[in-house]
Amino acid sequence: MPTGCGELGDLVRTYDWARTPLGPIADWPQSLIFAVSTLLLSPVPIVLLWGPDGIMIYNDAYSGFAGGRHPQLLGSKVREGWPEVADFNDHVMRVVLAGGTLSYRDQELTLHRYGRPEPVWMNLDYSPVFDEEGKPAGVIAIVVESTERVLAERRLRESEALFRTLAEGIPQLIWRAGIDGACIWASPQWIAYTGQDNGGSLGWGWLEAVHPDDVAVARTAWQEAAASGQLSYEHRLRNAPGQRYRWFQTRAAAVRDAEGRIVEWLGTSTDIDDLRQLHERQQVMVAELQHRTRNLLGVVRSIAKQTMALTGPGELFKEQFNDRLSALSRVQGLLSRSDQEPITLRTLIETELAALNAPTAQTRIRIEGPVVRLRKATVQTFALALHELATNALKYGAFTAPEGTLSVTWRICETEEGRRLLMDWVEEGLVRPSPTQNTFPRSGYGRELIEQALPHALKARTRYALSETALECAINIPLPECETAGSLP
Amino acid sequence: MRPAAAVLTGRRVLLVEDDYFIAADLRTWFEESGAEVLGPVPSVDEALALIAGTDAIDAAVLDINLQDDLVYPVANALRARGVPFLFATGYDLTVVPPPHGGVPLCQKPIDPQMVAKALFG
Numbered sequence: 001m002p003t004g005c006g007e008l009g010d011l012v013r014t015y016d017w018a019r020t021p022l023g024p025i026a027d028w029p030q031s032l033i034f035a036v037s038t039l040l041l042s043p044v045p046i047v048l049l050w051g052p053d054g055i056m057i058y059n060d061a062y063s064g065f066a067g068g069r070h071p072q073l074l075g076s077k078v079r080e081g082w083p084e085v086a087d088f089n090d091h092v093m094r095v096v097l098a099g100g101t102l103s104y105r106d107q108e109l110t111l112h113r114y115g116r117p118e119p120v121w122m123n124l125d126y127s128p129v130f131d132e133e134g135k136p137a138g139v140i141a142i143v144v145e146s147t148e149r150v151l152a153e154r155r156l157r158e159s160e161a162l163f164r165t166l167a168e169g170i171p172q173l174i175w176r177a178g179i180d181g182a183c184i185w186a187s188p189q190w191i192a193y194t195g196q197d198n199g200g201s202l203g204w205g206w207l208e209a210v211h212p213d214d215v216a217v218a219r220t221a222w223q224e225a226a227a228s229g230q231l232s233y234e235h236r237l238r239n240a241p242g243q244r245y246r247w248f249q250t251r252a253a254a255v256r257d258a259e260g261r262i263v264e265w266l267g268t269s270t271d272i273d274d275l276r277q278l279h280e281r282q283q284v285m286v287a288e289l290q291h292r293t294r295n296l297l298g299v300v301r302s303i304a305k306q307t308m309a310l311t312g313p314g315e316l317f318k319e320q321f322n323d324r325l326s327a328l329s330r331v332q333g334l335l336s337r338s339d340q341e342p343i344t345l346r347t348l349i350e351t352e353l354a355a356l357n358a359p360t361a362q363t364r365i366r367i368e369g370p371v372v373r374l375r376k377a378t379v380q381t382f383a384l385a386l387h388e389l390a391t392n393a394l395k396y397g398a399f400t401a402p403e404g405t406l407s408v409t410w411r412i413c414e415t416e417e418g419r420r421l422l423m424d425w426v427e428e429g430l431v432r433p434s435p436t437q438n439t440f441p442r443s444g445y446g447r448e449l450i451e452q453a454l455p456h457a458l459k460a461r462t463r464y465a466l467s468e469t470a471l472e473c474a475i476n477i478p479l480p481e482c483e484t485a486g487s488l489p
Numbered sequence: 490m491r492p493a494a495a496v497l498t499g500r501r502v503l504l505v506e507d508d509y510f511i512a513a514d515l516r517t518w519f520e521e522s523g524a525e526v527l528g529p530v531p532s533v534d535e536a537l538a539l540i541a542g543t544d545a546i547d548a549a550v551l552d553i554n555l556q557d558d559l560v561y562p563v564a565n566a567l568r569a570r571g572v573p574f575l576f577a578t579g580y581d582l583t584v585v586p587p588p589h590g591g592v593p594l595c596q597k598p599i600d601p602q603m604v605a606k607a608l609f610g
Contacts, residue, residue, distance in 0.1 A: 287580055290579070290580065291554070291578075291579040291580050292579070293579075294579035294580075294596065294597040294598065295508055295511065295579045295597060297597070297598045298508065298510065298511040298514065298579075298597050298598035298599075299508065299510040299511060301514055301598055302510035302511055302513055302514035303510060305514055305517065306510075306513065306514075306517075309517075377556050381508075381509055381510075384510075449509075452509065452513075453509035453510070453513075456507075456509040456512065456529070456531050457507060457508060457509045457531060457556075459531075
């Protein structure tokens with residue numbers, strides 16, 4: 001038995017082996033002495049399991065592995081010394097004492113080295129030690145714990161998985177680039193979006209996916225990025241599956257070394273195509289709104305002037321002008337909702353009659369015709385003309401006479417000039433105002449709108465015939481395909 | 490008589506405007522100022538026909554956005570005849586592409602005094 005060999009050298013030499021099946025050291029066979037000497041001298045954790053019981057003799061390195069089990073473990077039977085892994089060791093003993101060897105890499109076992117279960121990973125190598133007769137008498141076990149490395153690798157894998165989940169799961173295209181903008185790495189989303197596989201995006205390859213008109217913008221942004229430490233620009237990027245370009249916002253953060261120098265860029269490209277389209281639509285809407293407002297001011301000025309020309313200043317002007325402003329206001333309301341709720345001819349007629357509190361009894365009023373959706377551009381003029389007709393019916397026409405009736409009917413006709421809408425506004429049972437009656441006659445404005453405004457703005461052909469007992473107004477306007485709404489009930 | 494209107498006396502002015510009310514307003518104002526109004530017409534076709542059938546036109550006011558068209562063919566016909574004209578638009582001047590070099594552009598509602606000044610100085 002060698003001298004020295006650390007703590008375990010002393011313990012082995014002084015241990016009362018006589019109490020064990022091995023007997024005192026003096027009686028040990030040469031093979032056992034040889035094996036113990038070898039392991040005591042080794043810096044690698046080794047334990048010898050001797051005899052069928054596997055009496056344990058180990059070195060300093062192994063005692064570190066054994067933790068709280070040391071020093072009681074020395075001289076104990078392996079199945080009793082490590083009861084929590086008795087089955088595992090039983091298998092080892094049987095295989096190796098039969099002359100076999102066993103080897104495990106990163107074998108996970110739950111050990112109770114410190115009074116509680118803990119998962120431990122080990123590299124285990126078992127080989128037999130032969131006695132003087134050449135029969136396996138013991139097992140040499142080299143036990144190198146790899147828990148720390150296994151856990152470190154596991155953390156690394158988790159961290160990589162997290163990174164991949166992030167990099168591949170977020171809806172942006174992610175990339176890394178060198179200080180000049182040359183691509184080092186592109187995320188799977190980039191590859192899926194641009195179709196640039198097999199490293200096609202690397203270096204300056206990514207510029208091939210950028211719209212040719214935006215390449216200069218991209219180059220300029222990169223030239224300025226180094227100085228400003230920021231990169232942000234918008235550009236179009238070709239979508240390979242969709243065969244079209246979409247707008248992206250590209251932004252990147254500089255990655256710096258300990259001295260603060262930029263070593264690379266970490267960037268994202270975010271699809272902003274929908275946002276841009278929305279923005280453009282909004283700009284168009286704002287421009288249209290402004291257009292409508294300016295035109296409306298012109299219309300109001302015109303109506304004021306024409307009303308004044310017919311009434312002169314005074315109460316009558318106020319009344320008629322206010323009525324017409326209200327009609328204009330109602331039609332603006334219909335127009336502003338027209339995207340959700342298309343404006344039909346019936347809506348226009350009923351809105352005007354309702355606003356004037358016209359009688360609704362079916363014996364006096366009849367409104368009949370197919371669904372006709374009106375173009376926005378025609379609605380305002382049409383509405384104002386209908387307003388004049390309705391006002392006149394209420395104040396001077398059908399609804400002032402006890403037997404008066406109003407019939408508004410329309411139909412769609414296919415003619416040589418294309419589809420046309422034919423509308424008839426007929427008031428009957430009128431009572432001619434007596435010359436002494438102090439009522440203002442039908443204003444000429446309604447007639448003007450029918451005879452002039454509708455032909456001018458709607459390319460209409462109109463007829464306005466007022467007799468002593470009836471008013472017949474016929475309106476015939478072109479009706480482009482889009483104005484008949486087959487889909488409406 | 491207002492000074493701006495004085496220059497309009499006897500002038501034959503073409504009005505192209507698809508909105509009846511604005512057209513009627515313009516016509517009244519030009520007529521009150523002593524001008525003779527051609528039109529108003531609401532479309533490119535009618536404007537071109539009117540130009541072709543009229544010997545003397547002194548000036549024109551053109552609404553850029555007619556219902557289905559832009560008024561530019563009318564502008565070209567007038568330029569070919571050397572007739573001065575101006576554009577009127579309800580759009581913000583920043584969103585209207587600059588139409589024809591040097592042609593005055595007025596924002597609606599148009600101020601007749603400015604129209605007279607732009608056309609006849």
